[in-house]
Amino acid sequence: MDRLDLRRIVRVARSGDTLRAWRMFEQAAGSHAEDDYDLLNLRGRLLKDRAVAAQGDDRSRLLAESRDAYLSAARRRRATYPLINAAAIERLAGNFARAREFAAATIALLDQGDHEPDTAYWLAATRAEAALHTGPVETAADLLRDAIALAPDAWEDHASTLRQFRLLLGCVGADDRWLEQLAPPAALHFSGLIHFDPTIGGSGRDLADRLDRLRCGFAYGALAAGADIVIAELLVDRGAELHLVLPARPDIFRRQSVMPFGDHWGERYDRLLARSASVEVVAQGQDVSLAAVEFAAQVAMGSAICQARALEAQAVALRLVDQAAGDAQSSAASDQAWERLGLPLIRVAAPRSSAPVATIPHAEITAIVAAPPARGTTGA
Incomplete structure (x- = not known):
């Protein structure tokens, strides 16, 4: 699968069009989705998005499939991304002990340093997310502020992290209003x-x-x-x-x-x-x-x-x-x-000024303009 196609699917997923992103993935990934590291991570992410929008047995099944995809990716590389996302899936499923287990494994991998390279922001933000599973929210908040300070203009990266934090805090009814202080302009x-x-x-x-x-x-x-x-x-x-x-x-x-x-x-x-x-x-x-x-x-x-x-x-x-x-x-x-x-x-x-009046001609235009709902009315 072309890496450009992968990035295109991620952009669609970030826009909130989960079903379209999933259809694009199924068409593009084919049989490679089960053995390719990047495709496994994308599969896990898209299944998680679908699970967030689902209920009952469908939600449980999609969460389990998402977790399995991330763990399969983690077995292929020593990388923090699939491990921390496996922790997130377990938290969403209500398996808090397992979430702490995967988060602790993520922290250990970060401490050892022999993992897949990533940007300073993402490594620091991953540590902050792991801390959300293993300790008080205040510790995670401090670590997240430190991560954002490492790349203050990386707005899209910040947005992904903030969206994840809101999801993880919301699933246990925790206060997420402090995240507003860290939001992009x-x-x-x-x-x-x-x-x-x-x-x-x-x-x-x-x-x-x-x-x-x-x-x-x-x-x-x-x-x-x-x-x-x-x-x-x-x-x-x-x-x-x-x-x-x-x-x-x-x-x-x-x-x-x-x-x-x-x-x-x-x-x-x-x-x-x-x-x-x-x-x-x-x-x-x-x-x-x-x-x-x-x-x-x-x-x-x-x-x-x-x-x-x-x-x-x-x-x-x-x-x-x-x-x-x-x-x-x-x-x-x-x-x-x-x-x-x-x-x-x-x-x-x-107050109005005394500028001369200009005449703007009339014309007929009919338009339908669609915009996504305000943040918070649907899942990210």
Whole structure:
């Protein structure tokens, strides 16, 4: 089996599409699944995912098959990965003595040092997970903090570990809220007033303070003059990845949603466009339509949710709203859908500037946007 196929299956599994990942594995692995070290580990992982979503006899059977796959892999190599996962399976099955036995064997292998090589993060995180089975949670928590400090930007690796810890703590009803302190930075969807001047009053300072508290690492939105550009600049200055979702080609969007409000906005738009991590265009018309603007917002919101779910992080929406509208200001349908998922939506009131009014043409676009549920509503 090609290693690229293996990585593709892992990505699908991490996205939460367990059954699709299993079908891909069955089609690709064939008869090699019983004697290949990497395939045995992947088989164990996918069976575990299926077991978490199952109940009764099916759950017990899938857990046993997962454990057997990991133990078979452990017999082929002196490696910590299959051993620590065998411990996890036993804990999920309620066999705590066996879980401690496999965890202790993992710690012994780590102490001896004659095991398969791995990154410093994964070796330290494995020790932390083993400690969760053999001692108090506080010891495991300290070890996990030390592991994350070894690779502070390895967000996907952290996410896998945090997901595993939540699963192991949850199966015994233990408190997992302390894991929030170790989560990767939030994924933010931003939007707001096109008529916004941060120099009016203390609105710019208030916005900067709010972003400091949110600790966002990934930002999704458009880049219209006003609030969009101001928020994006603040985020980029704070080290966030900027992912743009535009309702028209960048040149058309610049001409119709940026330049009518002043040349200085165009210069700032260009700088941010050059610094963005990605640019997605959702419509190819010759005008920026209101329908395309709403469609782009929905795509950006879904992207923020997917990124947060993939990294075991929080998805947050930030809206810079018209101060004069007060409580009478209504939410867009997409914002209401966001809040129905139980996700935080923060509204920051700010005064409008006296910028000239630009006319955005109407057009018709019909779209269906799907996003995964908020973290915690389904198994990872």
